[in-house]
Amino acid sequence: MDTPYSIGKLNLVTDAISRNKAVVAAGQTVSAGEVILSVPSLVTSLLPKWRGKRCDLCCRNIPTRACSRCKEASYCSANCQTRAWKAHHRRVCPLLSSGFHLSHAFMSQSAEEQANADLLLSLWGLASQTAEDESWDSEEPDMALQDLASDPIHCFKNLVLHPHARALPALPRSLLSSHPKFLNSAWSRFDCNNFVVHNISSLEPESGAYALGIFPLASRCFNHSCSPNAWSAFRLRAGQVWLEVRALENIPSEAEVAIPYLDPVLPFRERHLRLSQIYGFECSCKRCNLEKQLALPTLPPEGSVLLEAAVTEAVFASSEEWEMHRWGAEVLARLPASIRHEEFMKILSTRFESQVHDGPYAEAWLTGRALLALCLLMYPLNYPITGYYAAELAKACWNAYILTSEPIWISRAKGTLQFSRGILEVAGGEEELEAAAGLTTCQTLESLIAAEPLAYPDI
Numbered sequence: 001m002d003t004p005y006s007i008g009k010l011n012l013v014t015d016a017i018s019r020n021k022a023v024v025a026a027g028q029t030v031s032a033g034e035v036i037l038s039v040p041s042l043v044t045s046l047l048p049k050w051r052g053k054r055c056d057l058c059c060r061n062i063p064t065r066a067c068s069r070c071k072e073a074s075y076c077s078a079n080c081q082t083r084a085w086k087a088h089h090r091r092v093c094p095l096l097s098s099g100f101h102l103s104h105a106f107m108s109q110s111a112e113e114q115a116n117a118d119l120l121l122s123l124w125g126l127a128s129q130t131a132e133d134e135s136w137d138s139e140e141p142d143m144a145l146q147d148l149a150s151d152p153i154h155c156f157k158n159l160v161l162h163p164h165a166r167a168l169p170a171l172p173r174s175l176l177s178s179h180p181k182f183l184n185s186a187w188s189r190f191d192c193n194n195f196v197v198h199n200i201s202s203l204e205p206e207s208g209a210y211a212l213g214i215f216p217l218a219s220r221c222f223n224h225s226c227s228p229n230a231w232s233a234f235r236l237r238a239g240q241v242w243l244e245v246r247a248l249e250n251i252p253s254e255a256e257v258a259i260p261y262l263d264p265v266l267p268f269r270e271r272h273l274r275l276s277q278i279y280g281f282e283c284s285c286k287r288c289n290l291e292k293q294l295a296l297p298t299l300p301p302e303g304s305v306l307l308e309a310a311v312t313e314a315v316f317a318s319s320e321e322w323e324m325h326r327w328g329a330e331v332l333a334r335l336p337a338s339i340r341h342e343e344f345m346k347i348l349s350t351r352f353e354s355q356v357h358d359g360p361y362a363e364a365w366l367t368g369r370a371l372l373a374l375c376l377l378m379y380p381l382n383y384p385i386t387g388y389y390a391a392e393l394a395k396a397c398w399n400a401y402i403l404t405s406e407p408i409w410i411s412r413a414k415g416t417l418q419f420s421r422g423i424l425e426v427a428g429g430e431e432e433l434e435a436a437a438g439l440t441t442c443q444t445l446e447s448l449i450a451a452e453p454l455a456y457p458d459i
């Protein structure tokens, strides 16, 4: 069963700074949590450490069968194998059969370069069925969003080029000589347009990455913001990887919809460097404009207790509640510059993860509150990672209650759960079968609390 393209509320309009921008159509509004765009991948390729551990086509299930010819592609089912064969593998298979993956040129590349080489091969396998190499020489004209949606290869050829010339990844020699135009043209659109497919339930965004994917329509539509009003979530369903762009807040009619191209927690300078190197632009979002005027972040001092208390107090209205002060970018200007140093988030999250599992829970509570306050400052409103951390903190509160029987831990668990659920319902929970974080954690804890006779000690 295919999920249909949904581009209903989006319009692509001309923009003074970038090529185009995606806006909410006139007369329409988007609500927080709404899926604005849902598109299947054109092709994906697993990162090397996941090869053989996830299906090469759907990325979801553990593979049970390998291609009998090349032994290099593995799938979870006959269905995935047949679909991959028809889509691109029948062309790529002979190239892999000659031992390309074992060649020195391929093996000596980084994990990302290897995945890029595989992605380029699959894209060639797919595109060469319909388009001659010569046709990759020319620029594709702009088309209406509807037409771009129905012709993903055309849409891919219509994407902006990488700002810098880069050498091609290692590829089979026969392909380099037979399809130079395709390879160079497609490669010049890689990196600045493709997506890193990841899950977020591991609480460490980088370790959650498992594949690279091409989603031309999403690349064509959305500009970047460091304080975005939407984000891209990856869903594994109907036998392929889908990209969903979800609204993080209510978006009014004709307002731009922007997503983060980078982890929004990266410091200002790092963001600017990467945005100009990979995407070739200077970010002028409202957060960058504010941070440009602030002192550069400094390394947080050893034992950052005072700093943590300052962040917690700046964001939360009282020491137990989750009600927030009016917070936002301007609060950043009042706090010490070291809270914007990426080391501060790392210190807090590392300590939180150890305390949340092993205690002491009283300290996990303080660290967790500071970490969540920092997330609210550094990430966009309703960003999923904030919801996951909150679910973890609620779990720690429940464990503390089991250990001590103190009713305060039940009320902390309940408040934290409510806070977590409020975010995760907007951001969208994780759909991976093995993920036990997020909304699943919330549900489990809610039923545990509901079954607990002391759940309402005040009544």
Ligand SMILES: [Zn+2]
Binding pocket: 055, 056, 057, 058, 059, 060, 061, 075, 076, 077, 080, 239
């Ligand atoms: Zn599969």
Ligand SMILES: [Zn+2]
Binding pocket: 067, 068, 069, 070, 071, 072, 073, 089, 093, 094, 096
């Ligand atoms: Zn094969």
Ligand SMILES: [Zn+2]
Binding pocket: 225, 226, 227, 283, 284, 285, 286, 287, 288, 289
């Ligand atoms: Zn920015």
